[in-house]
Amino acid sequence: MKQQSPKHSRLSLARRLRLPQLAVFEKVVEMGSILAASRELAMTQPAVSKSIHDLEQQLDGLLFVRGKRGVVLTEFGSLFERHTKSMLAELRYLAEDLNDWQSGASGHVIVGTLITASATLLPEAITRLRQAVPDVVVTVRVGPNSTLFPALARGELDVVVGVLPGDASAVLGDDIERARLTHVALYEEALCIVVGRQNALARRRKIRLADLHELEWIVPTQDSVAYPSVKALFEKDGLGMPRRLVESVSILTNLGLVSSSSMVALMPLSAAQRFAQAGLVAILPLQGLSPFSDVGYTVRSDRSPSAATQRFLTSLREVGQELHRPHRAAAS
Structure with missing residues (x-):
């Protein structure tokens, strides 16, 4: 019996998928509603619905279950969402690199932090960064390490600042994700x-x-x-x-x-x-x-930080040296 060829390939997906569809899909996931997503995107509700419908046809799978209160991801949709986040994160990295190359003084740094560990280090590092490159935008997201580290591994954050875990395996159960993070202790x-x-x-x-x-x-x-x-x-x-x-x-x-x-x-x-x-x-x-515990920052090991993130890491190290004696760096 002749074996069937795989339904999807890198080339076939590249031909069928369109980047605006991914942005629409991400916004529908975020808002939990096609109507709410259409308002956020300044699109009509039928246009958003058509974009999702076309995407489901191209992927040959149902992404959402529709209900009276909005939409919920299917198991197939959750699988697709994980990859969509990575693809859109890479687009953000590309935009950062292009802007850095062309201007040298702009960009966007997304920082995750556990607020109890960032009353001094993070504010002072941001202040120092803003003094050096005022056009760099900094976004701070607060959460526990168990949420922040996986988000960093997926590319949704550029750096996590705060108390470093004594045992990374207790935070990240996935060996692949754990290998992609490097912890740098400052004090x-x-x-x-x-x-x-x-x-x-x-x-x-x-x-x-x-x-x-x-x-x-x-x-x-x-x-x-x-x-x-x-x-x-x-x-x-x-x-x-x-x-x-x-x-x-x-x-x-x-x-x-x-x-x-x-x-x-x-x-x-x-x-x-x-x-x-x-x-x-x-x-x-x-x-x-x-x-x-050690306080410091965590970055991905498998990609170089953008120029804006590099400047922010420099600010973190400078402030860390002023706060306490610096310690070792350890890769997990």
Whole structure:
């Protein structure tokens, strides 16, 4: 029996697919509705529907399930979406390279960050970049490492800034994706204990952890990289975890809580120092908190950063050197 030829090939897809179709498809996925996508794209709803219908015919598969509340990707559509993101990311990289080549001082850098680790490093690096090349656009997206690293591997981000994972395999389960990322450590991050500026504890010159144990605490969540150091801090003094606590890695939430109550909070030192300078918190004079992780940035290993991203990485390294002693670089 004669074996059938594959239905799709690189050449056949190149002939059939059109780049505007991919942009329309991406917008429909993002909005979850053909009507909403048509408004965003300044197209008519029938035009968007026709673009999706033509795409489904060219691919010979159903991309969306239509319903009263919008559209939902099919399993086939989800497969196509993964590749579409990569293709559109490569187009963005091409645009960046062309603009960099022609102007040398423009571009777009998309940064992913975990906000608890970026109160000082990221803002100062962006400020320095803007002073050098004010026409470079910077987009910051916030999320956990478990979301940011896969997005970086797919090309949706240019760099991830924040606390580096002690075990990359715990964040990225895919060996191929893990091999495509390089982590660069800039400095070690430690925790400190803070209270609101009006808290009576802010005026104490000496304090013991046991004096604070029965108070209300804000501590990092149990899945955070800082949590083992928190447990070790209390165990070293023969204490268990506080009974009255809030688990949070939201800097804005934690600032609001300590400023409006008598709670004490564990906070990354670099962030606490910035907030103390701004008069938002007071850092308690308590020793025994050792570094819990490296702070740095992560980039893809399989492609060179754009000129704009290279400038941003230079800014990150300069600020990192000023904040703390630089450490090693490690590829995962």
